[in-house]
Amino acid sequence: MKHKAKVLGLLAATLLASSAAFAGEVRVMWYSDGVEGEVIKDLLDRFQKENPDIKITLDNVAYKVVQEQLPIQLEAGQGPDIARVTNIKELASHWLDMRPMLKDAKYWDDNFGSTLDWMRPDGSDAIPGFMTQLTLTGGFANKTLFDQAGVAIPGEKATWDEWVDAAAQVSKNQSLPAAFAIDRSGHRISGPNVSYGANYIAADGSPAKVDDGVKAFGSKLVQWVADGKMLKETWVAAAGSTYRAAADDFINAQIPFYYSGSWQVANLSSKIGDGFDWVATGSPCGTAGCSGLKGGAALVGIKYTKNPNDVVKVMEYLGREDIVKEFSERTLFLPAHKGVVDKGGLKWVSTDKNVAPALDMFVKSAGQTLPAADALPSWKWANAYYAALVTRLSQVMAGEMKLDEAWAKMDQDIADKVAQAK
């Protein structure tokens, strides 16, 4: 009897010990565009030292894992405790509402309030997390190539046509394969579409039919590919809505102008080094404005976590003003924290002379985005629109269909996605 009690006691102690270890574990799923994986590891190590009762496991994964595998894990009611994601709005039902557990919810509303709608279901006041960075789409020019060709870099209010013409002159003079490239992504061309007057959102919040703004810029893109001005392979050499970046072509000085976004700054700086001088240009103008598109990656708690209080502790630490400031300075990401932005004085950690002016240009361009673009990050049908744009425009570029067919197919694709969701 005594022996049995001892065995049971030992078993109970073992169970308690194991559950205690489990209770304090926080698993973070993280992807990196640049150096942010190393920075977050350093920050979390410091938190770990101050909070030895919470065991943090940082899973550095490929972006594709976050895009394709995380949604399936979430549907199964599983996944990490915290994740860094870009598909923020559509998966909003899986995020943890930290509001009841936060020590100071007002701090979060005050400092992250402008982007909270991007990551919570419509009409909710939940606080699921915060944006690790704000991004803005915009262009980059290879200043060295422009100088060598004797072509002046277009000014701030230059139109898309002026930019492409100038880049084409450089391309011709320097015998380059093309004048420019835009990442193969519906998100990337949406700022320019809006600059030509596009509005994706109908009055009732549902997707509007493809309008003249989309048609204006879409037609230009197709023509630029046909003329050999836009690098053909970025958009044409893939099917469906597959994402393709053209950063390597810019880094290898194959194109003098590249339209992507602020998250490329660290990547360009680390890979170009002193290979050539480059500048951020903001977004070229259309008939309605010179708009880029805001976006970014969010760090969110997952509602299926078994340790919500520990998750909140980690998030409160990472959302602290001094930590956000340090993270932004070291990763060269634009902060989404109002306090950090308002105080200014960010000391970008880079010896590259191109970096600070580039980031300043993106901060400046953030004030030029149009309302139709600002509405997209929190609009749940944005991805449906983006996917249709990319799929059909690349078919036109490849010579598979005419533009008129493409507009009709886009409307059909978007309508199908809406019907499917009902």
Place this chain on the structure above:
Amino acid sequence: MTIGSAIGQKIGAAIVAPIGWLAAIIDAPLKLWQRATGTTGMAAFFLAPNMLIFGVFVLAPFVINFLYSTTSGNAFFLPDRSFVGAEQYQRLLECGSYLDPSTCREDLFWKAVHNTGLFVVLQVTLLIVVSMITALILNREIVGRSFWRAVFFFPVLLSPVVVGLIWRWILQRQGLLNSMLYQFGYQPTEWLTDRFWAFAAGITVSVWAHMGFFTLILLAGLQAIPRDLYEAAEMDGTRPGRVFWRITLPLLMPNLLVVIILALIRAVQIFDEVYVLTGGGPGTSTLFLTQYIYEVGFASLLRNPGLAAAASILMGAVLVVLTLVQLQVGRRNEKKGARE
């Protein structure tokens, strides 16, 4: 008896002994089971593990997949999805003309069907011809025959992703091939951004990657043909072409049929190496059925598992037909072999 054979016998006995003990242990319960259930029960008993694995990994996924194809919605799990009956199939099959994908509701599906059909015809034809020529050459007394056999078989050992990447580096705008062309004064060609060349590249790479396997099967068939038939033909002064058409090809036909059916099945399932090579582009020129299913079900910004499941069921039906043909051919060969 040598020392070596004595050691061999002892090792053999050491291996056999435990098997004997195991047989003795299970003998009694098996006899009891047989007495209770008869010989049918014994068959079921021995088949059960295999059937269980088949049920869990083949039958159950098939049934679940079929159920998915009758549902709609964004939810991933079956109970959360709404039942729509044959709606997904209707959507896939709704067409003005099946010969013109642009008239179909799911034009990308039909584009993939057309591409896959054309790919199957061209790739399988080329694959068989190239494999046959290679097998005929490797069957001759050439210098370094074993080396050449290994060379032709090597691509089969490579991962399809590696195959796709290697050829992408060769064929891309600034790839190896264009650099070589440029060195010799030719203009670079858009191998992966021109619709014709990209499709041709897909076929070429796929043939390169798989021909080793089929060459091996044909080579085995060639080596099984009795030499005296060739010697008799040589003594009669028969021309080589006639020898091929009258002796080699007819006697190789059983192997050739197996090769054709296997090549057809593989070609219908084509995905990985071409996906890595072209991504399905330019436009949708190399978008094949498996990629369509993958994109719609998993990779798209807004997934549609129901539609992907319906497409995979339709593709599965084609593969079942091909498999039945293969089984039929195999049985006919067996019967023919038994008669001879």
